[in-house]
Amino acid sequence: MTDPLASIREEFDLNQQVFKAIVDGFKAEYESGLSTASATGLATMIPSYVTTLPTGKEKGTYLALDLGGSTLRVCAVELLGNCQVTVTEIRRHIAPNDPLRTSGATAFFDWIVDAIAELIEKIGYDAVHADSPLSLGVCWSFPVDQTSVSAGRILRMGKGFTIEGVEGYDLSTLFQEAFDRKNVNVKVTALLNDTVGTLVAHAYTNPDARVGFIYGTGVNAAYPEKVSRMVKLKGNQQAQHYSQDTTMLVNTEIDIFGSDAYLPLNKYDRQLDANHSQPDFQLYEKMMSGACIGELVRLAALDLIEKGNLFKGHRPTEFAVSMEFSTAIPSDIEGHLDDSTEARFEHLKELIHFQDGYTVDLDDLNVFTELCQIVSNRAAKLAGAAMASLIEQQQDLMTGSSPIVIGVNGSTYEKYPDMHQRIHRSLVTWFDPQVSDRIRVELATDGGSIGGALIAMLAEKEEQQQQKVSSQQQETLSTTETTKKAIPNNHPPPPSFLGCLFGWLAPLRAKRGDTNNTSGVDETIKINQEKL
The missing domain is CATH 3.30.420.40 (ATPase, nucleotide binding domain)
Structure with a gap:
């Protein structure tokens, strides 16, 4: 029997080679953004x-x-x-x-x-x-x-x-x-920016936090970057006060990252983008955000329906309008995977309706459920690739021994079933144990x-x-x-007898004073x- 989802799996496949291309592509965009003035074009890598x-x-x-x-x-x-x-x-x-x-x-x-x-x-x-x-x-x-x-x-x-x-x-x-x-x-x-705020808020509850990530209807990320690497700050009067080893939290605006050069855009991604109100914009976000997972499922399902591989060729009323098939429906379907087959079947009939009176069968349940999983699995890997790039951008995290904590806030991460586990799995698969064993992906506060x-x-x-x-x-x-x-011509007064006798104490006191913490913070x- 022919697998009706074989071509869909191939379209949404994201193997380690593709994962690497995305990680490397993001890191290249970080470097480009750090060197580009915020006022030039679309702003990324915005100093906080x-x-x-x-x-x-x-x-x-x-x-x-x-x-x-x-x-x-x-x-x-x-x-x-x-x-x-x-x-x-x-x-x-x-x-x-x-x-x-x-x-x-x-x-x-x-x-x-x-x-x-x-x-x-x-x-x-x-x-x-x-x-x-x-x-x-x-x-x-x-x-x-x-x-x-x-x-x-x-x-x-x-x-x-x-x-x-x-x-x-x-x-x-x-x-x-x-x-x-x-x-x-x-x-x-x-x-x-709320993403920078997410990182700071999570650092208060877990001081090891070094990445803030928003994963809801949209996506964004923040992390600490060395000021010395932020070329865009040169000439900024405020930046002149920072030492070379100072780090600053950066709002990446990762939502607008992405291009054909490294993103594995499939035909459904391109359809979504072409029909979107803002084509050729936020390509990465459109592949994985809560605003678009439902639409990608809809487009792939329509392809299956046209070939007679889903709903016996009948089109649900929920598929009538572009961008109106909510991600909440695939999320709901995957949220019932532990239920009995009969309960899942009855639940699907409550979610999907047909104007011509068609009634879904068990094959429809299995094919449509797996389709939802295929799309959401790729979304999780895409989120994981971004997080991996943010870890690699901070080289001391790679070579250190402390926990690597990523604070994540957003409805897709929080509510989509097993999204946390799938993202973490993608990171564990990507990094060697010296790094992966230290990664903690945690729910962050607003x-x-x-x-x-x-x-x-x-x-x-x-x-x-x-x-x-x-x-x-x-x-x-x-x-x-x-x-x-008090001293004309800047000539010092002659030393006193006591000064000659005990003058060696002054450098020692100064040295001792330098070791004290006088920051007051x-x-x-x-x-x-x-x-x-």
Whole structure:
């Protein structure tokens, strides 16, 4: 008997040779992105200006704001130490026809700040009498030309928003003006991407985390990269303050990676892309994301139906419209694999319907179930290939002995049956035991809330440290100037008898002083490759 799925298996095959091509292709795109200015074309490898990760010991209350296309969420995150947090949040829905979408900057930002003020009141925090403002991390799901951890120029918003008086303006400044108008004692200390936030949030619960990965309806990734390798930062005034061994979290924008040069695009991938509203864009994401798995199953099933190998040539009503066969249906089918054949058969009849009255049989159940598995297996391997490339990009992870922790957030990873196991299996198959035995793929918390608050905290600490260093430098400069005035022509005074006798003590004291930790930030670790 001819196998009806033989050609489908071949189309979706992703062997180790193809896996290697994808890993190498991604690594080449990382290098290209690190060397290309963000303002040139589509931005990838975007600097976050976040150069530290939490240890899990930090304590305090910090705020996070996450604004998307339809929802505003503001959160108060209390860091309890010992990798524990509590979160209080307020949500505001923005309807498609809400006048706020076409309002001016003042009305729009005042509306946001009103929600923040309500949250502060809800948690009972006395911000008015606090010694310093509450720090806020902003996850702004719209294009921003970011120039520092807390500064960025707003670009065209999109997603139905046409706010007058925001494009080209600094986001933090617009917030601060609204805080001042409303007398709210809050300060934006960080702008962030949700993927970077995911990595930081997971690092608080597991300090070994070194990759943040989003796998839901879309896909993205973040990891720490050496500033010395980020050619795109040359000329940036902020970057001049970093030492050569400093590492910075990078938002890869891996969703827009991919080309025919290394992606195994099959005929169904090409059909999906050709019929998509944005063809030739986000090719990798279209092959494996939660937004597209269902459509790939639909296209392959239609091919089988046309050949009479599925549903006896009858087309389900669920297959009528492109991109409307939800990934939730293949997920649901695979979620019942442990049920009896009879129960699975009855369940399929509830999911698939036919206008001409056709009734599915057991052959349909077996063929369609395996088709779903073929498509989702490849999706898992594609996610694994991206994660493998991110591990290889951090060479010290390859040669070290510590756990290699990948924090993953997103509905496809969390809800699609066995997705975690399949991704982990692809990594174990790819790496030798010295690396694979240390890999931990873990469910991460939402980066827009806990991650946003943590980045606000890290940015606040770094700002305080910079202020301390600046103050010390100023004191040193003042002392030097005073000494110059006291000693004409810069000639030192003759040494005293005691100075001659005990002068050998000074270098010893200086040496001892150099070994002391004077950073004042004992609960925040620098992300350097030795630690990794």
